[in-house]
Amino acid sequence: MGSSEPPTVAIVRDRLRALQERLCGEFELLDGSGRFRAERWQSGSGEGDTRTLVGGSVFERGGVGYSSAHGAMLPPAATERRLELAGRPYRAIGLTLALHPRNPYVPAANLHLRFLTTEEKDPAWWFGGGFDLIPSYPFDEDVRHWHRTAQEALLPFGENLHPRFKEGCDRATFLPHRGESLGVGGIAFEDFAEGGFDRCLSLVQAVGEAFIPAYAPIVIRRREHPFGERERSFQLERRGRSVEFQLLRDRSTLFGLQSGGRTEAILMTLPPLAAWRSSASHAPGTPEARLVGEFLLPRDWLAEERVLDPRR
């Protein structure tokens, strides 16, 4: 593998590994008592380092996984928009984070960053990734803070990126069989190579780093919020939606499982506990009904913020 590895792979790997360290450190600090345990693994087609925090004070479970895979033939599923690359040898590396808080007032959150390159003399490559927020009992100010932080992280790379990436996330996280979004979205990009490798790498790193100031303040604000059985039960129901999303819709999960990836590493993002109710809907006017009716649909949160506060 060594000699055929394009130099870009080593550069991206170093950045993603450093980011993994930093994310684990930040969220251990935030948790207070939980520690990430590392499991390094190798398989026929790849290797990885899966870090899992179990039973923390704030996080019931957290996972921050790095993985690398290579193959002799790039599957068509990975090249939907660049079909001419199908069948070429490739190398893919990625960082995945999923956090499942205990307190139902603290939203769950996901972060993905990936790089794919074909191994030719003149390699083709692109980045993909993004982050999204999955509240059970959302607060408007948290949702606006989340989207604002994403917008600010992308601003140095051009004003047009945030609206595109936000819409990309709204599209990617919609659950057609439920007629609702998984959460309140965030940003998502795919097949991204605009402006050259250095710019794209900086953008991906900025997205990964922005996850911390986007998410941590929400955790701090809500982690002491009182809750009871009702809120816990609804949280578990919403986690059921996350399971449905991951197993039915998430392209990287399905691609990973179908291509023989390491199951434990791919499914480490699933929640520790999830529930399914037998009755479909919540009573109108309850916070649970309000989540679906007011939050789980594409909304231009930052435009609404400008209406509320024209100075922004």
Next chain:
Amino acid sequence: MGSSEPPTVAIVRDRLRALQERLCGEFELLDGSGRFRAERWQSGSGEGDTRTLVGGSVFERGGVGYSSAHGAMLPPAATERRLELAGRPYRAIGLTLALHPRNPYVPAANLHLRFLTTEEKDPAWWFGGGFDLIPSYPFDEDVRHWHRTAQEALLPFGENLHPRFKEGCDRATFLPHRGESLGVGGIAFEDFAEGGFDRCLSLVQAVGEAFIPAYAPIVIRRREHPFGERERSFQLERRGRSVEFQLLRDRSTLFGLQSGGRTEAILMTLPPLAAWRSSASHAPGTPEARLVGEFLLPRDWLAEERVLDPRR
């Protein structure tokens, strides 16, 4: 719809509806306190009657759903082995049962029966279905009883059917990404039309009726078995596998969701609560490791029984 409905549809509907009544009655009796509540529904492409038992003494949740769907064009996914039928108007009716017991020593179980016909002057039709058992802490004698009852139900229709249908179930319930079976199997058949409509209908009814003597004695034997947190936790983990099976592998779930079926009716078979562990495996020698190593693989349970007791 009325005038274009082939007479076979009304016949099958009556049988499946009667079977639904009987199954609900039997499992209410077995539960002792829980009652099935009916929800009748209609949608653009179908109708149904979903019956759910919640919070029973024996069953944490049970669902017995009848549904009927029709469409102008039979999707290719439903005609893998008879491609000449793709695109014809069709009608499909089905009965689905899923039982999730409280006690981890009582296995979960599924039953499916379905009928599909094209609406032409000379309609093509077939039946599909079967049942399978999903133990967390299995007993050899239960597994043998389960397979023996299935074998006996099929015997009047020919000696060759049970081995074929058992192998069909082993194949259908294998989880490649886990390298293990979902449970200990049972019987499964697809595109079945051998010997004419009357014979096939009798066979399907025999399968549906055999589910009761196959499953009920196991429930009765194990429902008082003492258990603690460890067994409950493993049960929830195994239910996680059932969720993976249903959302990743189960063709009728995926077909139903993709064709715009009623989500609540399709997903009523999901467990009320499921868990995912962060570490992959159980310590060798534990009952939990024994389940995977000794039970969750295709085994000829009835041949083993003949070795143990040559009189059979």
